[in-house]
Amino acid sequence: MKSWSAPRVPELPPADTPLQLHDTPSRTTRPVNLEAAGASLYVCGITPYDATHLGHANTYVNFDLLVRYWRACGHEVSYVQNVTDIDDPLLERAEATGVDWQELAESQTELFREDMRALDVIPPTHYLGAVEMIPAIVEDVERLLQAGIAYPVEAEDAEGVDYYFDIAAAEAATDWQLGSIGGYDRSTMEELFPERGGDPERSGKRDPLDPLLWRAARDGEPQWEGGTLGRGRPGWHIECSVIARRRLPAPFAVQGGGSDLRFPHHEFSAAHATAADGISLAGHYMHTGMVGLDGEKMSKSKGNLVLVSQLRSRGVDPQAIRVLLLSNHWRSEWSYTDEALEAAAQRLARWKAALTEAEKADDDAGVPSELQYALMSALANDLNAPAALDTLDLWAAGKMAQGTSAAAAQDAVQALLGIDLSR
Known part of the structure; x- marks a missing residue:
C-alpha cells in the first residue's frame, strides 16, 4: 500500500539529547532503549x-x-x-x-x-x-x-x-x-x-x-x-x-x-x-x-x-491545526474549541513575523543553534511540545536565542516541530 509524499525536513546538526518518555505498562517516564x-x-x-x-x-x-x-x-x-x-x-x-x-x-x-x-x-x-x-x-x-x-x-x-x-x-x-x-x-x-x-x-x-x-x-x-x-x-x-x-x-x-x-x-x-x-x-x-x-x-x-478535511475546506491553515495539536501534551485529554484554533493561528502568525525580523547572518556551520538546543531540551522531557511552543514564544518576543539566525531558526522549527515559518 502506498503512503504519502514526504514533507521537507531540514537536516540539523546532530544534538543527541537523551529522551525520556512515559511508558504505559511501567507507568514511569524513562529512557527508550535504542x-x-x-x-x-x-x-x-x-x-x-x-x-x-x-x-x-x-x-x-x-x-x-x-x-x-x-x-x-x-x-x-x-x-x-x-x-x-x-x-x-x-x-x-x-x-x-x-x-x-x-x-x-x-x-x-x-x-x-x-x-x-x-x-x-x-x-x-x-x-x-x-x-x-x-x-x-x-x-x-x-x-x-x-x-x-x-x-x-x-x-x-x-x-x-x-x-x-x-x-x-x-x-x-x-x-x-x-x-x-x-x-x-x-x-x-x-x-x-x-x-x-x-x-x-x-x-x-x-x-x-x-x-x-x-x-x-x-x-x-x-x-x-x-x-x-x-x-x-x-x-x-x-x-x-x-x-x-x-x-x-x-x-x-x-x-x-x-x-x-x-x-x-x-x-x-x-x-x-x-x-x-x-x-x-x-x-x-x-x-x-x-x-x-x-x-x-x-x-x-x-x-x-x-x-x-472540513477545517481545510473552510480555509484553515493546516499549520495552525498542527500548532493547536502541539499546544496540548501528547498524554493529555483535551477538547477542541474554535477559540483555541484561532489562538493557535495567531500564535503562528507571531512566530512568522519574528522570523522576518531575525538576523540573516549564518550560524556556525555544523553547530546546533541556540534555538535548536532550547527546543530539544523541552522535547527531551517526555516530548513536551507545549514547552517547546512556549520556547518559541520567548524567541518571538526577543527574550532568548538571539544568537540564532533566521535560517537556523526556520530549519530548527521545521525539522523538530514540523512548523514551516516561511509559508
Whole structure:
C-alpha cells in the first residue's frame, strides 16, 4: 500500500539529547532503549470507514514529533503503520451507505493521506494494509493453533469454525500476563471489551475475554483462503502483531497509538507476538490522550467529529491545526474549541513575523543553534511540545536565542516541530 509524499525536513546538526518518555505498562517516564532495535516505531493506523478527525490527527502528529526528534539526534528511523482495511466497522459502514467496502476503504485511506500531507506528517517507512498481510496472518494463527494457544469455536451462522486466542494457555506458556500492557484490572477489561469490538457473550469461548483470531467465511462477507483454518478473514489484533514482526526487529523500540488502544488492541497484539515467537513485541508503549468536543470524546460512533478535511475546506491553515495539536501534551485529554484554533493561528502568525525580523547572518556551520538546543531540551522531557511552543514564544518576543539566525531558526522549527515559518 502506498503512503504519502514526504514533507521537507531540514537536516540539523546532530544534538543527541537523551529522551525520556512515559511508558504505559511501567507507568514511569524513562529512557527508550535504542541499543537493540534502534529507533524503531510501530503506530496503529486507521480503520478507513470515515475521514480523519482531530483525534486521529492528534495521534499521528505527536508520533511525528517522536520521529523528528530521533532524526535530529542523528538516528535512522524505522517506522511502520498499518491500515485496518478489513474489519466489522468498515463492512457495517459500507452496508449502511450502500458503498462497496473496498471503494470506501480506498477513498477514506486516500483522504487520510491528503490530511497527513497537509499536516506535514512524515510518512512511515512501511505502510501496510491488513488485506495484503492475510497470508502471514494465516501463518501465525496456524502457529498459535499448533502451540495450543488458539482453539476452534463452532460457527453457528456459518460452515466451519472461528479461531480464538487462549488467554490462560498464553499466560502459562509465556511471560505475558493479562493486563501487563494496558495496566487495567480484570473488571475494567471486562467493561471495555464489548465497547471496543470484543464478544464476551460468544458461546463456546474458554474465557469471555479471549479475542478472535480468524473468522470463518459468512455469506455476503469478504473472505480469503485460510489454509488449514478454512476460508474467512482475520480478527483485529492479530494484524498489527503480524505486520510489526514482519517489518521491525523484535522487540522494537516503541509501540504507539491512542489511549483507547491500551486494551484490548495493544494488550492482545503483544500477547499474540509473545505467544508466537517467545519474544516481547515492544520495549516501550506510548498512548496519546483523547480529543473531545463539548465534553465528550471525539469518535466516529458518536458522530461528534471535527474533521481535518472540513477545517481545510473552510480555509484553515493546516499549520495552525498542527500548532493547536502541539499546544496540548501528547498524554493529555483535551477538547477542541474554535477559540483555541484561532489562538493557535495567531500564535503562528507571531512566530512568522519574528522570523522576518531575525538576523540573516549564518550560524556556525555544523553547530546546533541556540534555538535548536532550547527546543530539544523541552522535547527531551517526555516530548513536551507545549514547552517547546512556549520556547518559541520567548524567541518571538526577543527574550532568548538571539544568537540564532533566521535560517537556523526556520530549519530548527521545521525539522523538530514540523512548523514551516516561511509559508
